[in-house]
Amino acid sequence: MTAGVFLVLSAFLASAVEMVEALTIVLASGIARGWRSSLIGMAAAVLALAVIVAALGPALTVVPLNALRLVVGGLLLTFGLQWLRKAILRASGFKALHDEDAIFAKELEEARTAERLERGGVDWYGFTLSFKGVLLEGLEVAFIVITFGSTQGSIPLAAVGAAAALVLVAGVGVAVRAPLARVPENTLKFAVGVMLTTFGIFWSTEGAGGSWPGSDAALFGVLAFVIALSALFVAVLRRVKRERLVAAGARA
Amino acid sequence: MRYVVSFGRFWWDFVVGDDWRAAAGVVLAIGATAALAAGGIAVWWTMPLAVALLLFVSLRRASR
Numbered sequence: 001m002t003a004g005v006f007l008v009l010s011a012f013l014a015s016a017v018e019m020v021e022a023l024t025i026v027l028a029s030g031i032a033r034g035w036r037s038s039l040i041g042m043a044a045a046v047l048a049l050a051v052i053v054a055a056l057g058p059a060l061t062v063v064p065l066n067a068l069r070l071v072v073g074g075l076l077l078t079f080g081l082q083w084l085r086k087a088i089l090r091a092s093g094f095k096a097l098h099d100e101d102a103i104f105a106k107e108l109e110e111a112r113t114a115e116r117l118e119r120g121g122v123d124w125y126g127f128t129l130s131f132k133g134v135l136l137e138g139l140e141v142a143f144i145v146i147t148f149g150s151t152q153g154s155i156p157l158a159a160v161g162a163a164a165a166l167v168l169v170a171g172v173g174v175a176v177r178a179p180l181a182r183v184p185e186n187t188l189k190f191a192v193g194v195m196l197t198t199f200g201i202f203w204s205t206e207g208a209g210g211s212w213p214g215s216d217a218a219l220f221g222v223l224a225f226v227i228a229l230s231a232l233f234v235a236v237l238r239r240v241k242r243e244r245l246v247a248a249g250a251r252a
Numbered sequence: 253m254r255y256v257v258s259f260g261r262f263w264w265d266f267v268v269g270d271d272w273r274a275a276a277g278v279v280l281a282i283g284a285t286a287a288l289a290a291g292g293i294a295v296w297w298t299m300p301l302a303v304a305l306l307l308f309v310s311l312r313r314a315s316r
Binding site: 070073074075077078079081082084085088089092094095139140197200201204205207208209210211212213218222225226229233237240241 | 266267268269270271274275278279281282285286289290294295296298299300303304306307308310311314315
């Protein structure tokens, strides 16, 4: 039950973050190059992702569970540490915040100035931009859904979380037709980093032959540890940043 | 050849990211955990400790 809730929530959050980024690219492509090419590119990418998930999902279910947890736990941990590291650096002012408005403006400018090359009534640049954006962001979603789902023995449950994110982000995207700049993306990314790292610690330990006191309930303990650790690093780095600014001000 | 290189680079960025030391540290930590577990030692504490150390080192480098 505990792991199931974590599973749906993690798949939902991670998918929502990636889909917000994909939406920004599709919108920039649609506005600058025409909606037809952009939507065909998006549909082609969704199809490619469905093929990848359909091929890899069942294949992973035949791998022994402990081996799967070891590999997936390790991958999630390297993945989670990347997210967490960036989120901590953003929260403490060492890295610029992710700004969907700025990314949208940049994508739009590039798309508007690119040369037009039409094949079969489809603008090739608009198609490729949309296809690549959705495929690359979607691959991360597919990776999370497949690995989380297969390790917990329930790909459909992980897919429910991802599908809920898709409905929400696509629904809001169609309604506002603008990048979802108001989504607290940096906070969401922090949450995803925490979730990925938590699952990574939990599964890699089990995969390596260890066991947790309290079994699945230990996930809460690992989660609390990762949150506390991240908060500590943010607090320390904020202090370092403040001290450096004061020192730079004193020198000026 | 160009496609093979960009395909490899994509997967490297995707999995390893911009700090390969952290990824290598994860592999070492898992190996150490497996070795201790095989020796009959309780290992629930090793990966949390490894994550704290790896994050500390990685953040220290990034914030210099």
